[in-house]
Amino acid sequence: MTMATWPVAFILSAASSEAMRVPLVMLTIFAAAKLSAEVFERLGISGIVGEIAAGVLVGPSMLAWVAPNELTTSLADLGVMFLLFRVGLEVKPEELLKLGGAATLVAVCGVVVPMIMGWAILRLWGAPQIEAIFVGAAMVATSVGITAQVLAAKGLLQQKSSQIILAAAVIDDVLGLLVLASVSGMAKGQVNVWEIVLTAGLAIAFVVGIAFWGNRAMGKIVPRAQESLRVAEAEYALAVVLLFALSVLAVYIGVAAIVGAFFAGMALAGRVGERVNDLASGAAELLVPFFLVGIGLHVDLSAFQDRSMMLLAAVILVAAVVSKFIGCGVAALGMGKAEAIRIGVGMIPRGEVGMVVAQIGLGMGAISQNIYGVVVFMAVATTVLAPPLLKIAYKGVQGGVPEERYTLG
Amino acid sequence: MTMATWPVAFILSAASSEAMRVPLVMLTIFAAAKLSAEVFERLGISGIVGEIAAGVLVGPSMLAWVAPNELTTSLADLGVMFLLFRVGLEVKPEELLKLGGAATLVAVCGVVVPMIMGWAILRLWGAPQIEAIFVGAAMVATSVGITAQVLAAKGLLQQKSSQIILAAAVIDDVLGLLVLASVSGMAKGQVNVWEIVLTAGLAIAFVVGIAFWGNRAMGKIVPRAQESLRVAEAEYALAVVLLFALSVLAVYIGVAAIVGAFFAGMALAGRVGERVNDLASGAAELLVPFFLVGIGLHVDLSAFQDRSMMLLAAVILVAAVVSKFIGCGVAALGMGKAEAIRIGVGMIPRGEVGMVVAQIGLGMGAISQNIYGVVVFMAVATTVLAPPLLKIAYKGVQGGVPEERYTLG
Numbered sequence: 001m002t003m004a005t006w007p008v009a010f011i012l013s014a015a016s017s018e019a020m021r022v023p024l025v026m027l028t029i030f031a032a033a034k035l036s037a038e039v040f041e042r043l044g045i046s047g048i049v050g051e052i053a054a055g056v057l058v059g060p061s062m063l064a065w066v067a068p069n070e071l072t073t074s075l076a077d078l079g080v081m082f083l084l085f086r087v088g089l090e091v092k093p094e095e096l097l098k099l100g101g102a103a104t105l106v107a108v109c110g111v112v113v114p115m116i117m118g119w120a121i122l123r124l125w126g127a128p129q130i131e132a133i134f135v136g137a138a139m140v141a142t143s144v145g146i147t148a149q150v151l152a153a154k155g156l157l158q159q160k161s162s163q164i165i166l167a168a169a170v171i172d173d174v175l176g177l178l179v180l181a182s183v184s185g186m187a188k189g190q191v192n193v194w195e196i197v198l199t200a201g202l203a204i205a206f207v208v209g210i211a212f213w214g215n216r217a218m219g220k221i222v223p224r225a226q227e228s229l230r231v232a233e234a235e236y237a238l239a240v241v242l243l244f245a246l247s248v249l250a251v252y253i254g255v256a257a258i259v260g261a262f263f264a265g266m267a268l269a270g271r272v273g274e275r276v277n278d279l280a281s282g283a284a285e286l287l288v289p290f291f292l293v294g295i296g297l298h299v300d301l302s303a304f305q306d307r308s309m310m311l312l313a314a315v316i317l318v319a320a321v322v323s324k325f326i327g328c329g330v331a332a333l334g335m336g337k338a339e340a341i342r343i344g345v346g347m348i349p350r351g352e353v354g355m356v357v358a359q360i361g362l363g364m365g366a367i368s369q370n371i372y373g374v375v376v377f378m379a380v381a382t383t384v385l386a387p388p389l390l391k392i393a394y395k396g397v398q399g400g401v402p403e404e405r406y407t408l409g
Numbered sequence: 410m411t412m413a414t415w416p417v418a419f420i421l422s423a424a425s426s427e428a429m430r431v432p433l434v435m436l437t438i439f440a441a442a443k444l445s446a447e448v449f450e451r452l453g454i455s456g457i458v459g460e461i462a463a464g465v466l467v468g469p470s471m472l473a474w475v476a477p478n479e480l481t482t483s484l485a486d487l488g489v490m491f492l493l494f495r496v497g498l499e500v501k502p503e504e505l506l507k508l509g510g511a512a513t514l515v516a517v518c519g520v521v522v523p524m525i526m527g528w529a530i531l532r533l534w535g536a537p538q539i540e541a542i543f544v545g546a547a548m549v550a551t552s553v554g555i556t557a558q559v560l561a562a563k564g565l566l567q568q569k570s571s572q573i574i575l576a577a578a579v580i581d582d583v584l585g586l587l588v589l590a591s592v593s594g595m596a597k598g599q600v601n602v603w604e605i606v607l608t609a610g611l612a613i614a615f616v617v618g619i620a621f622w623g624n625r626a627m628g629k630i631v632p633r634a635q636e637s638l639r640v641a642e643a644e645y646a647l648a649v650v651l652l653f654a655l656s657v658l659a660v661y662i663g664v665a666a667i668v669g670a671f672f673a674g675m676a677l678a679g680r681v682g683e684r685v686n687d688l689a690s691g692a693a694e695l696l697v698p699f700f701l702v703g704i705g706l707h708v709d710l711s712a713f714q715d716r717s718m719m720l721l722a723a724v725i726l727v728a729a730v731v732s733k734f735i736g737c738g739v740a741a742l743g744m745g746k747a748e749a750i751r752i753g754v755g756m757i758p759r760g761e762v763g764m765v766v767a768q769i770g771l772g773m774g775a776i777s778q779n780i781y782g783v784v785v786f787m788a789v790a791t792t793v794l795a796p797p798l799l800k801i802a803y804k805g806v807q808g809g810v811p812e813e814r815y816t817l818g
Contacts, residue, residue, distance in 0.1 A: 019765075020660045022486045023669075027653035034646045041639040071483050077431045153641070230450040232562070233694050237443045240695060244436035251429045260432075282691020285642050286649060356428075 021071075028066055032058050033289035046387035048149060051289055052380075055296020068297045076294035079287035080145045080352075081261040085243050086280050087148045087166070088265020089272075090157050093211045096167045096266070099160070103167035106331045110168065110347050111175045113327030114139040117319045122371075125312060130187055131371060134361035137183045138375045139320050141176035143351025144169035145258065145291065146383050150390045151346070156397065161339045164332065165346035170259055173353070174203045177254045180357055187366045199254055206253045207263070210246070214267030218242075222271045235272050236279045242267065256353065295351065299380050300373055313374045320378045321385065324348045345393045349386040354379035430480075437475055441467050442698035455796035457558055460698055461789070464705020477706045481699060488700035489554045489761075490670040491693040494652050496557045496575070497674020498686055499566050502620045505576045505675070508569070512576035515740045519577065519756050520584045522736030523548040526728045531780075534721060539596055540780060543770035546592045547784045548729050550585035552760025553578035554667065554700065555792050559799045560755070565806065570748045573741065574755040579668055581756070583612045586663045589766055596775045608663055615662045616672070619655070623676030627651075631680045644681050645688045651676065665762065704760065708789050709782055722783045729787045730794065733757045754802040758795040763788035 032054040040050025058065040066072065096103075118139040122132035144166065151162045178200055185191035225238050243264040250260030268276070329344030358375035361367040367375075441463040449459025467474040475481065505512075527548040531541035553575065560571045587609055594600035634647050652673040659669030677685070738753030767784035770776040776784075 019486075019666055020657065022483050023490070023653050023656035023660065023666050026487070027650070027657050030646075030653060031650045034640055034650065037640045038638060047640055070479050074431050074480050074483075078435070081432070229447060231443055231446045231456055233690075236691075236694055237439075241436070241440045241443065244432050244439060247432035248429065248436050251432065257428055257432050278687045279691035279694055281642075282645075282688030282693075283695045284691075285645055285688055286692045 025066065025069075025071055028058060029054075029072065029293050030286075030289055033293050046150070046391065048146065048153075048292060048387045049384055051292035052296040052384055055293035056299050057296070058293070059297040059299065061299050061301040066297065068294065072290060072294060072297065075287055075290035077257065077291075079284070079289070079291035079294075080258050081243065081247055082280060082284040083145055083149060083288050083291065084258040084262040085239075085265040086277070086284050087152055087157065088262040088267075089269050089277055089280070090152070091163065091166060091262075091266050092269055093215050093266050096163055097211055099164050099167050102332065102335070103164050104171055106164060106168040106328045106343060106347070107171035107175060109331035110142065110172060110324050110328040111140050111179065114320060114323035115179065117323040118316070121312075121315055121319055127371070131361075131367045133183055133186065134357070134367050135316070135371060135375060137176075137179050138354045138357040138361070139316075139323065139350065139378070140172070140179050141350065141353035141357070142169050142172045142324065142347045143349050143353050143379075143383065144262075145351060146349045146386050147346045147390065149288070150387050154394065156394060159342075159394075159397065160335070161332075161342040161346070164335075164339075164343050166262075168328065168343070168347065170207060170262065172347070173255050173259050174200070174207060176353060176357075177203060180360070181254075184360065184364070187361070187364050202253050203255055206249065206255070207259070210263045210267060214263060215269060215271065218267045218271040222268070233275075233279065236276050239264070239268055239272060239276050239280065295380055295383055298355065298376060300376065306370070309370055309374065313377045316374055316378050317381050320350065320382050321348055324382075342390075342393045345386070345389045348389065349383040350379040351383050352379070434475065434478075434480055437467060438463075438481065438702050439695075439698055442702050455559070455800065457555065457562075457701060457796045458793055460701035461705045461793055464702035465708045466705070467702070468706035468708065470708050470710040475706065477703065481703060481706065484696055484699035485703035486666065486700075488693070488696035488698070488703075489667050490652065490656055491689060492554055492558060492697050492700065493667040493671040494648075494674040495686070495689050495693055496561055496566065497671040497676075498678050498681075498689070499561070500572065500575060500671075500675050501678055502624050502675050505572055506620055508573055508576050511741065511744070512573050513580055515573060515577040515737045515752060515756070516580035516584060518740035519551065519581060519733050519737040520549050520588065523729060523732035524588065526732040527725070530721075530724055530728055536780070540770075540776045542592055542595065543766070543776045544725070544780060544784060546585075546588050547763045547766040547770070548725075548732065548759065548787070549581070549588050550759065550762035550766070551578045551581045551733065551756045552758050552762050552788075552792065553671075554760060555758045555795050556755045556799065558697070559796050563803065565803060568751075568803075568806065569744070570741075570751040570755070573744075573748075573752050575671075577737065577752070577756065579616060579671065582664050582668050582762070583609070583616060585762060585766075586612060589769070590663075593769065593773070596770070596773050611662050612664055615658065615664070616668070619672045619676060623672060624678060624680065627676045627680040631677070642684075642688065645685050648673070648677055648681060648685050648689065704789055704792055707764065707785060709785065715779070718779055718783065722786045725783055725787050726790050729759065729791050730757055733791075751799075751802045754795070754798045757798065758792040759788040760792050761788070 033051040036054035036057070037047035037050040040053065041047045057063055060067050115136040118136035119132045122135045123129075127135070147165060147169075151157050151159075151165075156162050178196060181196050181199055182191055185196075222235065222238065226235060229238075231237055243261055246260035246264040247257040248260070250263070251257050324347045325344040328347040329340045332340040332343040335343075355376055358367065358372050362369070362372045442460040445463035445466070446456035446459040449462065450456045466472055469476050524545040526545075528541045528545035531544045532538075536544070556574060556578075560566050560568075560574075565571050587605060590605050590608055591600055594605075631644065631647065634643060638647075640646055652670055655669035655673040656666040657669070659672070660666050733756045734753040737756040738749045741749040741752040744752075764785055767776065767781050771778070771781045
């Protein structure tokens with residue numbers, strides 16, 4: 001180490017740069033997110049889009065202040081888990097189960113239409129069969145985080161269309177798992193039907209089991225724990241343990257961690273006091289900006305220097321929006337045109353799930369780096385488009401109490 | 410990738426083990442902490458010690474389920490920042506400044522006595538001069554996190570002795586910085602007096618400046634921000650930004666990030682609503698267990714296979730306890746014997762600060778790996794001893810409202 005002329009702090013450079021890292025990353029991302037949200041809100045655009053835009057701004061594509069690293073992605077993971085947990089806290093499982101039939105239809109159509117459209121576009125573009133199938137698969141899974149945040153912020157979680165969206169997104173995640181399993185099998189030249197059936201069974205058992213018995217079980221466990229536990233804030237501690245335990249279980253089964261987090265919230269809905277909601281909000285308010293900024297950080301504008309790639313990206317984006325909108329919307333037409341439009345729009349964002357599928361395809365050599373960039377663009381762009389589209393679709397709908405506890409209006 | 414016989418989840422092993430990592434680490438550490446806290450509480454021992462013990466149990470020394478990694482250490486850093494921020498929210502800067510004189514005396518004696526004792530023991534043991542000086546330096550800095558947590562949990566933060574401890578710990582941190590700068594200079598054979606004076610000036614300006622004007626400034630800024638900001642939970646967002654901004658500034662100046670976090674809390678004391686306190690508690694309740702477990706994770710029992718090392722570790726531990734107790738206690742004798750004992754005990758824990766000093770010494774080649782292990786043991790053991798000793802020292806003192814919002818009684 002050389003002696004710098006400026007303060008002795010430099011003597012400690014090894015230690016202090018390490019000590020600096022965590023608060024500096026936190027400050028940069030959190031402050032950029034909130035500042036940008038404020039600016040976007042004043043421009044009449046959703047603050048959620050503002051936080052994603054902050055990620056593009058400070059990320060590798062533009063200012064390059066922050067690159068996605070282990071800390072930021074971990075905090076983003078935690079952020080979206082707490083977000084879905086909080087949403088789950090306001091959803092009654094019985095009501096969700098009642099909507100199961102309609103939601104299943106929405107989910108299935110919302111899987112089939114995008115899959116076929118994605119595959120067809122890539123085939124027309126001249127891509128090999130397996131690459132076309134992977135892109136189709138990457139267009140399947142709805143990422144419900146953004147939609148949930150928008151609906152919660154507007155106090156619309158109790159709307160029937162909102163509940164259909166939540167239920168369909170969960171079913172969609174299970175279907176997406178099966179699609180991915182099949183596609184991965186194809187890429188390796190062997191589809192193991194028995195395994196896929198087993199996976200489907202496990203995933204369905206997990207989802208239905210917790211939806212049916214989770215809330216009832218917590219109705220018995222929570223009051224007893226309240227009474228007998230001596231650690232302070234025992235209810236919150238119990239809730240956090242359940243949140244992570246079901247997330248781990250969900251990933252083990254093969255569905256997304258956020259599905260587990262959502263079910264943990266649903267299991268505790270109406271079973272824990274308002275204090276748990278407040279404390280979970282404190283964690284969520286800190287962590288959710290990392291999820292939103294993280295989406296922006298993943299944008300890589302350099303992938304689009306090629307004109308034909310730009311064209312393909314635009315076509316795929318339009319297809320991603322239209323296919324979910326039509327697939328889910330048509331399936332929901334029985335509920336009336338306005339509700340069908342809301343549901344169609346709410347299912348549009350793909351977010352991180354599409355990226356994970358593309359990453360697996362990339363790792364298997366089934367898709368090229370350029371096509372990977374196109375899929376990531378599609379995933380981010382559908383996410384950014386969702387908040388303003390939802391605003392239009394829900395225009396005039398009177399929400400419940402707008403939840404002050406959710407960031408961003 | 411090979412096809413496993415068990416669920417298709419294995420097809421996704423690359424993606425799913427990554428997806429599993431975050432919730433699994435969270436679950437392991439959080440659940441172990443709370444379970445252990447519950448057991449310790451039932452045994453009549455402090456739950457705080459229980460959480461540290463959970464770290465030893467799941468850490469590399471015993472079960473080896475979790476090793477300290479980037480995620481756990483980052484969350485631990487965030488945990489102790491939120492802990493001190495929350496403590497700061499309940500401390501009025503005017504009262505702390507009033508106690509400045511007494512606190513300075515406590516801090517100075519609490520630096521000089523341990524420094525000399527540590528140095529003398531290592532010299533008697535036959536260590537080289539520079540190694541002895543480094544061990545002395547590592548015994549200097551009190552880590553106020555644990556004491557603050559205990560006092561807050563018992564509703565004792567408004568006691569005069571508590572306020573003296575907090576103020577002395579801040580001053581102690583500034584002194585520790587100067588000691589470290591001097592010692593590092595010695596190790597390199599050149600002490601730059603001008604730089605040390607400059608560092609001291611900056612650190613003092615930071616601490617005194619924010620203590621004097623921070624709260625007044627926030628008294629003007631917060632109501633205006635409240636009125637004009639459109640993002641939801643604007644007060645909390647502002648508080649979090651201030652927390653990280655002052656932490657960054659503190660590290661830049663050369664003092665610990667937690668000093669910045671504490672001052673951010675103090676600047677906002679009485680200026681923000683109860684809602685900010687609740688939300689900050691939600692983050693703290695999630696993160697503080699990572700701080701406590703993190704202390705336990707750092708214990709390396711393998712350093713003590715050598716009998717002479719065990720003896721040295723025991724002697725150093727006794728010296729660390731006795732020197733702070735006597736140094737700070739004697740300095741506070743003017744306040745009466747009972748208060749002096751409380752202050753002496755409250756200043757005992759060394760925690761992560763001692764470890765950082767030892768790490769720098771290790772990096773410079775000034776201390777050996779074995780001595781490093783001894784210092785880490787001293788840092789952890791003083792931290793574990795503090796809660797029960799504080800319990801005894803404050804026996805019979807009637808606290809204010811015991812803060813339900815702080816974990817662990």
